[in-house]
Amino acid sequence: MHLETRDLYEPEDLDWNEWKAGNHFxxxxxxxxxxxxxxxxxTRGVEVRRTRIVSEPVSEYIRFEYDVTEPHNLAAGEQVxxxxxxxxxxxxxxxxxxxxFDEQTVLWNFCDGNGTWMGEERSDDPDLAKLCVAxxxxxxxxxxxxxxYQPS
Incomplete structure (x- = not known):
């Protein structure tokens, strides 16, 4: 399970900037x-699910994520x-x-105010995992x- 809550990630990301320039890879x-x-x-029967919480109208970055979701996430078998x-x-x-992961391990992702990834932290606390699953x-x-979904 992956929950995303931001409207912008990695403003210096090469893929994002290439997409903005019209180069749809x-x-x-x-x-x-x-x-x-x-x-x-x-293939092993494990579901991979992602929910993206987005502001509307969506940001340009969310349009990028939307544009690459079908040929990226869905093509690989992820549900979004x-x-x-x-x-x-x-x-x-x-x-x-x-x-x-496996309803037992939580991996937090931290970003600064501009969306730049700042690191991650793992927790194996079963009570925390239950809260995150819920x-x-x-x-x-x-x-x-x-x-x-049609982004507005």
């Missing part, structure tokens, strides 16, 4: 390592949903992005599958 080639990992994982921020009232989600599942249930 093939994510399956560019991010082959990720594709292979997700494909191997889903989008949750407009205005539909999150009543949800309690952590303020940082996170991954949860937060993710609540967001997932409200979110819109990628093929049905």
């Amino acid at each position: 093939d994510p399956a080639v560019r991010w082959k390592t990720f594709h292979d990992l997700v494909r191997e994982t889903t 949903r989008w949750l407009p921020r205005r539909q999150t009232a009543g949800l309690l989600v952590p303020p940082n992005d996170f991954w949860v 937060a993710f599942d609540a967001a997932w249930d409200r979110a819109i599958p990628h093929k049905e």
Whole structure:
């Protein structure tokens, strides 16, 4: 499970800047390592799910993520949903992005105010993992599958 909550990541990212310049690359080639990992994982019967909480109208960066989701995430076997921020009232989600693995391990991702990745922190606290799974599942249930979501 991966919950993303920011409207901008890595402003200096080469792929993002290449996309902004109109060079629409093939994510399956560019991010082959990720594709292979997700494909191997889903082939074993493990679900890989991602929810992106986004502001609307969406930022240019979110348009980039949307544009590369089908040939990148979905092509690899990941399930992706989008949750407009205005539909999150009543949800309690952590303020940082996170991954949860096997409903036991949480990997926090930290960014600065501009979206630059600042590092990660792993937690094997089972109570924390349960809280993150509950937060993710609540967001997932409200979110819109990628093929049905149209960014505004």
